[in-house]
Amino acid sequence: xxxxxxxxxxxxxxxxxxxxxxxxxxxxxxxxxxxxxxxxxxxxxxxxxxxxxxxxxxxxxxxxxxxxxxxxxxxxxxxxxxxxxxxxxxxxxxxxxxxxxxxxxxxxxxxxxxxxxxxxxxxxxxxxxxxxxxxxxxxxxxxxxxxxxxxxxxxxxxxxxxxxxxxxxxxxxxxxxxxxxxxxxxxxxxxxxxxxxxxxxxxxxxxxxxxxxxxxxxxxxxxxxxxxxxxxxxxxxxxxxxxxxxxxxxxxxxxxxxxxxxxxxxxxxxxxxxxxxxxxxxxxxxxxxxxxxxxxxxxxxxxxxxxxxxxxxxxxxxxxxxxxxxxxxxxxxxxxxxxxxxxxxxxxxxxxxxxxxxxxxxxxxxxxxxxxxxxxxxxxxxxxxxxxxxxxxxxxxxxxxxxxxxxxxxxxxxxxxxxxx
Amino acid sequence: xxxxxxxxxxxxxxxxxxxxxxxxxxxxxxxxxxxxxxxxxxxxxxxxxxxxxxxxxxxxxxxx
Numbered sequence: 001x002x003x004x005x006x007x008x009x010x011x012x013x014x015x016x017x018x019x020x021x022x023x024x025x026x027x028x029x030x031x032x033x034x035x036x037x038x039x040x041x042x043x044x045x046x047x048x049x050x051x052x053x054x055x056x057x058x059x060x061x062x063x064x065x066x067x068x069x070x071x072x073x074x075x076x077x078x079x080x081x082x083x084x085x086x087x088x089x090x091x092x093x094x095x096x097x098x099x100x101x102x103x104x105x106x107x108x109x110x111x112x113x114x115x116x117x118x119x120x121x122x123x124x125x126x127x128x129x130x131x132x133x134x135x136x137x138x139x140x141x142x143x144x145x146x147x148x149x150x151x152x153x154x155x156x157x158x159x160x161x162x163x164x165x166x167x168x169x170x171x172x173x174x175x176x177x178x179x180x181x182x183x184x185x186x187x188x189x190x191x192x193x194x195x196x197x198x199x200x201x202x203x204x205x206x207x208x209x210x211x212x213x214x215x216x217x218x219x220x221x222x223x224x225x226x227x228x229x230x231x232x233x234x235x236x237x238x239x240x241x242x243x244x245x246x247x248x249x250x251x252x253x254x255x256x257x258x259x260x261x262x263x264x265x266x267x268x269x270x271x272x273x274x275x276x277x278x279x280x281x282x283x284x285x286x287x288x289x290x291x292x293x294x295x296x297x298x299x300x301x302x303x304x305x306x307x308x309x310x311x312x313x314x315x316x317x318x319x320x321x322x323x324x325x326x327x328x329x330x331x332x333x334x335x336x337x338x339x340x341x342x343x344x345x346x347x348x349x350x351x352x353x354x355x356x357x358x359x360x361x362x363x364x365x366x367x368x369x370x371x372x373x374x375x376x377x378x379x380x381x382x383x384x385x386x387x388x389x390x391x392x393x394x395x396x397x398x399x400x401x402x403x404x405x406x407x408x409x410x411x412x413x414x415x416x417x418x419x420x421x
Numbered sequence: 422x423x424x425x426x427x428x429x430x431x432x433x434x435x436x437x438x439x440x441x442x443x444x445x446x447x448x449x450x451x452x453x454x455x456x457x458x459x460x461x462x463x464x465x466x467x468x469x470x471x472x473x474x475x476x477x478x479x480x481x482x483x484x485x
Contacts, residue, residue, distance in 0.1 A: 091451035
């Protein structure tokens with residue numbers, strides 16, 4: 001009887017913990033899954049086609065790296081109740097504040113264009129004209145945010161996050177050899193040598209895993225959700241679960257293209273989907289749906305990252321809990337970015353490839369600044385109190401930040417001067 | 422004419438808002454410890470270097 005009572009008590013505790021987690025979960029999972037945006041999916045598919053499974057171990061390593069960076073934004077947001085843009089203005093003054101805000105705005109807008117490029121390319125596989133895609137997506141993105149409740153927005157976006165897992169069944173459909181994946185993919189090595197091509201793709205994978213908007217987005221999201229200090233452990237779990245999701249999706253993308261497109265010269269995810277349609281129609285369809293979903297998730301989060309940042313600095317009401325009439329400028333900035341980015345994709349002859357490359361270059365101007373500010377803010381005892389970085393967190397954070405800065409800078413330079421790095 | 426006036430007023434309001442933001446955050450709250458000073462200096466140098474690289478690329482593109 002005593003045993004049964006204890007078992008029941010444990011069961012109740014587990015159920016309560018799961019319920020609590022589901023209440024708090026959101027910002028971490030969303031930011032991490034949205035990190036696998038159209039550009040990210042393209043990078044993973046091209047990585048798989050060029051190097052098969054051999055770089056899977058590296059992508060797996062990037063999961064904890066992303067977690068460590070994003071966990072700091074969780075603490076900063078929960079303790080200060082401020083977004084990253086406001087924290088930079090407040091702690092470093094207007095020069096660094098404006099630099100970060102304007103750089104973020106420009107970078108987010110350019111990235112938004114790349115998300116639209118991904119979405120239109122994905123739906124063009126199903127013969128949907130770009131104009132219809134752009135209009136449909138803009139309406140959908142509007143409907144997602146204007147209902148005036150953060151909770152509803154979060155749950156809708158979480159549903160899109162689940163759809164992002166479509167790459168898992170796609171990978172099972174190609175029947176990959178598990179022993180080969182484990183042998184080639186999980187043992188750190190460079191079978192074809194450490195060539196400049198390998199180095200470029202390692203850098204590209206880092207560039208897609210840690211993006212500047214993620215820092216701004218998750219901190220603002222934590223603030224909008226009113227996460228308190230006591231919720232930090234749950235929010236950490238949320239971020240950890242999200243980082244597992246992001247790695248799982250990345251790995252399965254590489255498996256799909258590594259199995260079916262090994263040695264095929266592809267340059268985009270849409271091209272990969274198109275190529276796979278000829279090999280296995282279901283896999284091609286899944287890839288195209290996944291690419292559309294990735295672009296949509298990225299677009300929703302990136303537009304919000306900018307709108308939240310502007311709202312914080314200009315003093316506008318800037319919560320998803322506000323209706324349009326309560327926070328008009330917040331929604332105006334959201335829709336302005338959305339519509340202008342969508343319009344660029346529709347311009348005939350617009351330099352879309354140049355824009356995609358430019359995103360990677362501009363990202364290296366903002367990423368180091370955002371990460372350095374993050375580390376400095378997390379070391380401010382007055383601001384963070386008992387939640388400031390510990391010595392081990394600082395050592396780890398410092399190593400990661402330096403590595404990301406060096407590699408993403410080299411990536412940016414190699415995009416500008418191909419063949420130099 | 423009415424549009425011009427509206428634009429002028431809008432611009433004036435924006436300039437005022439920016440000035441207000443600059444005034445609000447004029448004094449950085451973070452203590453300027455040696456670590457902060459070094460980090461910000463490195464960041465400035467890094468960004469300056471990036472600007473030089475971007476300008477170089479821009480001019481070589483135009484000249485080429």
